[in-house]
Structures are given as structure tokens and as C-alpha cells.
Amino acid sequence: MGPRFHGREHFAPKGGGGSYRLLPFRFGQLDLRRYVVMNDVGEHVVLAREELVAFARHQLSPASEVYRALKVRHFLFDADSECALDLLALKYRTRADRIADFTGLHIFVVTLRCDHSCHYCQVSRQTEDKSAFDMSREHAERALALTFRSPARSIKIEFQGGEPLLHFDLVRFIVERATALNEEHRRDLQFVIASNLARITDDMLAFCKQYGIHFSTSLDGPEAQHDAHRPLRGGKSHARVLEGIRRVRAALGHDAVSALMTTTPSSLGQVEAIVDEYVRQGFRSIFLRSLSPYGFAVRTSLVRKYGVDDWLDFYRRGLAYILELNRRGCAFQEEYTTILLQKLFSAQGSSYVDLQSPAGIGIGGIVYNYDGAVYASDEGRMLAEMGDGTFELGHLGSDTYEAMLTNDAFVGILQDTLLESSPMCSDCPFLACCGADPVFHQVTSGDPVGHKAFSAFCAKQMGVMRHLITLLEDDPEARRILMGWV
Ligand code: SF4
Ligand code: SF4
Structure with missing residues (x-):
């Protein structure tokens, strides 16, 4: 009887340097010493310059650590890599699967009325007495019919405003109708x-x-x-939201409410206090969000009061503080970082609508506005309020589902948002972790693609990705904590 296991020599790479072939990858500088190489499914390796050169020239020794790291992450294949290409293709297909499973998020803007008057409000909220800014039942019915035309297995209906609670009768109507319609459609339906x-x-x-x-x-x-x-009439917005959070948790359970923050100029110096507030209020994560250039944030010039570098400092300090909290035993996450980690390490990537290629507009989410207009994204409706209807798909009163989702202008924009064919992005090492933001680029540079060398969106992505990969490489304790978030 022969040996039951092969000896070590069976698993040793065959052939010498130069006998491997390269698989598709992009690379770019991480810092003065190192380069990051990344493939289409987010796998990456950090290399010294001479290692990168040797790799690209087919000069790596099969016995080297670098060779093994590049081989297991699908950057090269050799005579021993029997299914490397098939495996890479399978991973790519898995990540792209969500494109066929559209549209998961349906946003119903049930009213523009609001009791607050936030300085950075991105929508053109109206005062509480203006019922002309409420959605009608007819439009809600029609929007529901479109909602269930989407092939997505999971459908989330999100109510937005203004303040949706000011038009709660319509919220009630939509929830009851959607639930009844779902008896037939059998989707995983969430509100x-x-x-x-x-x-x-x-x-x-x-x-x-x-x-x-x-x-x-x-x-x-x-x-x-x-x-x-x-600002809230009568003041005390903070006290009111804490009371609201307490009541929602008491009635519906601790995790029935999540919170979002917006970084204003006065947030910049106090990220630790902001994180502490989230911890104090029992949240397990925070999304450090920068201001967006829409609505009142533009009218009040708030959006021009800090730049990308200011926000990146804020983010880096916030993440350092959150990692420190974790080291001290307080389990707490930063959500933007978690999305990027999912893109780096999870087979499915991330479903986060704002970081997709092609862009998540229409595919990831769609918006039914209070007046019956349908938009490809929430930011698209905000842009329309500013006088630019580029992202309007049609109207509930006159257009069919097919007409809206196949309209030439929309499909044209989607084609333009494929990063793989966008100038600069197509060569960028961070492509697999990035996405297109056509509304941001439309408003800041006048076209949906934008010039990435001058794009604040791009600068922010590059800054965050460089920081994150450096942490993963250089700080084993940070890596251990971050990997626990995926
Ligand atoms: S940000 Fe929200 S709460 Fe504030 S004014 Fe706008 S719609 Fe109202
Ligand atoms: S937007 Fe910038 S960071 Fe993102 S893929 Fe394009 S070039 Fe890279």
C-alpha cells in the first residue's frame, strides 16, 4: 500500500522564475516606499517597488513569500494553478450578481413639510402648513405598482421627507397596501x-x-x-431626538432605530465627543458622513466651509479613537470603514448604493417624489430641486416602468458610470473598493463622470483607502479589530 499523503515536494511550485502568467490587476503608490496591487474582486497585496517590478517582469522566485501571496490572491497563475481563472471569474460574478437583482430600495417622499429647518438640509423642505407638498394616494398606489415590478428578492420601502411623520396617514396607507400586495409577490419586504x-x-x-x-x-x-x-420651533432638537430614540427602543426593541450624523464645520474639532455621544446613547456604530453639496448646504454656503483634507483629518482621528475604544473593550464600528472592508474582504462585496460600478442610481434605489416625479436616486431629486432634472426618470402619472428604466438618457448615464471605462478610474488601484457618484459630479463639475484629478469625491476615496490599507499593513492590533467588523 502506497503513502496516504503526498510529501512536501508534491506541493512545491514547479519550474523556476518566469514560468508564471499575470492575471488582471491595477497598482498605485501607497506611500513613499510601497505600492498596492489590487484585482477586480478587491484582493490586494502591498509590495516594495522592487518586488512590484520583479513581479511584472516575471522574475519572482516561486519559493518567495511574495510569490505565494500573489498566487493565493489571484495575481498570477502557474502550472500548479489548475482552476485559478475559474475561481477568479466566479468571485467576479458573485460580486456583480446584485446588478441583476435590481431595484432593492424604493424611497417614498411622502411630504416635503418639516418641523425642523436644518442648515445643511439637502431637500427643499417646506413649512408645516403647506399640504401642496404632500404625496397623493393615487401617486402612492402607482409607485407601489412600480415597486413590485422590480425583480429584487428583497425590497426595502423607505419613507423620507421632509418629515414623514407629518403625513403619517399616507405612510399607514402605503404600508398596508404594500403588505397586501406582497401576499401575491412574496418578497422579503422591509419598511x-x-x-x-x-x-x-x-x-x-x-x-x-x-x-x-x-x-x-x-x-x-x-x-x-x-x-x-x-433648529426646531421651540428648540431642543437634541432632547427631542433622544426622547424619540428612547420611545422607539421601548416599543420596538433596541435595534429598531439607527442614527446618522452629518459633519458640519463645528464637528471637525470634536470627533471624539461625537463618538462618545453615540456610545452613550447605546449605538454600536457611527457613520462619519461629510456634507453633500445639495439644497440648503449650498444656499447657506456651509458646504464650502471645509475641504476634503479637513474631513480626512476628522475621519482619521475618529477612526483612531474608535479603534482605541475597541482596544479598551468597547465594541463599536465606523460604518464607512466597514463598507470598504466588505469590498476588500467579503465575497459579495458591499451593497452600499453610493459605491457601485455602474453607479447604484436606479439599480440600487429609486425615488418616488411627493409630486409624482420619479428619480434615479435621492440626490437626483435634490438636484432637481436645484433646477437640474438630469436624473429624472419620468412621472408616475404618465410613464410606464419600462419607459422609465430604459430611457436613453438614464441608460447613457449608467454606461458612463462604469469605472472600468472611466478616465483615471480604469487605472486606479482602488477601483474595486470605489464607485461612481454621477450626481455629485454633475453638481460639482457639470457632467456625471467628472474629472477625477479635481474631484473631491475621488480625493476622499483615495485618502480613506490609503489610510485603511496602511492600518491593515502596519498595525496588527488595528487589523485584528478591523477584520472583526467584516
Ligand atoms: S434635514 Fe431632515 S429634519 Fe432637517 S430640515 Fe431637512 S428634512 Fe427636516
Ligand atoms: S474615483 Fe478616484 S479613487 Fe475612485 S476609482 Fe476613480 S480614480 Fe480611483
Whole structure:
């Protein structure tokens, strides 16, 4: 009887240097000493310059560590790599799968009325008495019919405004109708209300409990920071949102409410206090979000009061503080970082709508506005309020589902948002972790692609990716914590 296991020599790479072939990859400088190489599925290796040169010239020794690292991550294949190409193709298909599974997120703007007047508000919110800015039942019915035309297995209906609780009768109507329609369609159906929670009532909470509705709210940090940019008639927006969070948790469970923060100029010096506020209020994560150039953020010039480098400093300090909290035993995550880690390490990548190629507009989410207009993204409707209808797909009163999703202008923009064929992006090492933001580029540079050398979006992505990969490479303790977030 022969040996049951092969000896070491069986697993040793065959042939000498030069006998391997390269698989597709992009590379770029990480810092003064090192380069990062990344492939289409987010696998990456950090190399010294001479290692990169030797790799590209087919001069790496099969016995070297670098060779093994590049081989297991699909950057090269040799005579022993029987299924390397098939495996890489399978990984690519898995990540692209969500394109066929469109559209998962359906945003219903049930009213533009709002009781707040936030300085950075991205929508053209209206005062509470203007019912002309409410969605009608006819438009809601029509939007629901379109919602269930989407092939997506999971459908999330998100109510936005203005303040959706000011038009809760329509929220109730849509939830009940969607639930009834889903008896036939059998999708995994979820509901979320984006609300400042100032007007929440017991009656609303009882309804939300009956239908498993969750909330997403805004919390910008400690009281002074939050109240500085979120004026509410009678004041005390911070106190009202904390009370709302407490009531939602008591009625629906601890995880039934999540919160988002917006970085204003006055946030920049106090990221630790903002993170502490999230920890104090029992949240397990924070999304360090920069301001977007839409609506009141532009009208009040708030968006011009800090630049990408200021935000990157804020982000790096915030992440360092969050990692320190984790080292001290407090499990807490930064969500933008988690999305990028998913793109680096998870087989499915990330479904985050704002970082997709082609862009997530229309594919990831669609917006039914209060007036019946349909937009390819939430930012697209904000841009329309500023007078630019580039991302309008059609109207609930006159257009069919097919006409809206195959309209030439929309399909043309989608084609332009494929990073693989966008100038600069096509050569960028971070492509697999990035996405297209056509609305941002339309508003900042006048076309959906933009010039990436002058793009704040691009500068932010590059800054965050370089920082994250450096942490993963150079700080084993940070790496251990970050890998626990994926
Ligand atoms: S950001 Fe939200 S809560 Fe504030 S004014 Fe705009 S719609 Fe209202
Ligand atoms: S936007 Fe910038 S960071 Fe993103 S893929 Fe394009 S060049 Fe790279």
C-alpha cells in the first residue's frame, strides 16, 4: 500500500522564475516606499517597488513569500494553478450578481413639510402648513405598482421627507397596501422611516410594531453640536431626538432605530465627543458622513466651509479613537470603514448604493417624489430641486416602468458610470473598493463622470483607502479589530 499523503515536494511550485502568467490587476503608490496591487474582486497585496517590478517582469522566485501571496490572491497563475481563472471569474460574478437583482430600495417622499429647518438640509423642505407638498394616494398606489415590478428578492420601502411623520396617514396607507400586495409577490419586504422623531406618538409606534417598521434618525453629536445646525420651533432638537430614540427602543426593541450624523464645520474639532455621544446613547456604530453639496448646504454656503483634507483629518482621528475604544473593550464600528472592508474582504462585496460600478442610481434605489416625479436616486431629486432634472426618470402619472428604466438618457448615464471605462478610474488601484457618484459630479463639475484629478469625491476615496490599507499593513492590533467588523 502506497503513502496516504503526498510529501512536501508534491506541493512545491514547479519550474523556476518566469514560468508564471499575470492575471488582471491595477497598482498605485501607497506611500513613499510601497505600492498596492489590487484585482477586480478587491484582493490586494502591498509590495516594495522592487518586488512590484520583479513581479511584472516575471522574475519572482516561486519559493518567495511574495510569490505565494500573489498566487493565493489571484495575481498570477502557474502550472500548479489548475482552476485559478475559474475561481477568479466566479468571485467576479458573485460580486456583480446584485446588478441583476435590481431595484432593492424604493424611497417614498411622502411630504416635503418639516418641523425642523436644518442648515445643511439637502431637500427643499417646506413649512408645516403647506399640504401642496404632500404625496397623493393615487401617486402612492402607482409607485407601489412600480415597486413590485422590480425583480429584487428583497425590497426595502423607505419613507423620507421632509418629515414623514407629518403625513403619517399616507405612510399607514402605503404600508398596508404594500403588505397586501406582497401576499401575491412574496418578497422579503422591509419598511424604514427616516425621521427626526420629534413628532412620534404612541399610536404611530403601535402601528410600527404591528408591521415591523424600523427608524433611521439624525444625531449630530452632543447637545450643543446637534442643536447648532438643527433648529426646531421651540428648540431642543437634541432632547427631542433622544426622547424619540428612547420611545422607539421601548416599543420596538433596541435595534429598531439607527442614527446618522452629518459633519458640519463645528464637528471637525470634536470627533471624539461625537463618538462618545453615540456610545452613550447605546449605538454600536457611527457613520462619519461629510456634507453633500445639495439644497440648503449650498444656499447657506456651509458646504464650502471645509475641504476634503479637513474631513480626512476628522475621519482619521475618529477612526483612531474608535479603534482605541475597541482596544479598551468597547465594541463599536465606523460604518464607512466597514463598507470598504466588505469590498476588500467579503465575497459579495458591499451593497452600499453610493459605491457601485455602474453607479447604484436606479439599480440600487429609486425615488418616488411627493409630486409624482420619479428619480434615479435621492440626490437626483435634490438636484432637481436645484433646477437640474438630469436624473429624472419620468412621472408616475404618465410613464410606464419600462419607459422609465430604459430611457436613453438614464441608460447613457449608467454606461458612463462604469469605472472600468472611466478616465483615471480604469487605472486606479482602488477601483474595486470605489464607485461612481454621477450626481455629485454633475453638481460639482457639470457632467456625471467628472474629472477625477479635481474631484473631491475621488480625493476622499483615495485618502480613506490609503489610510485603511496602511492600518491593515502596519498595525496588527488595528487589523485584528478591523477584520472583526467584516
Ligand atoms: S434635514 Fe431632515 S429634519 Fe432637517 S430640515 Fe431637512 S428634512 Fe427636516
Ligand atoms: S474615483 Fe478616484 S479613487 Fe475612485 S476609482 Fe476613480 S480614480 Fe480611483
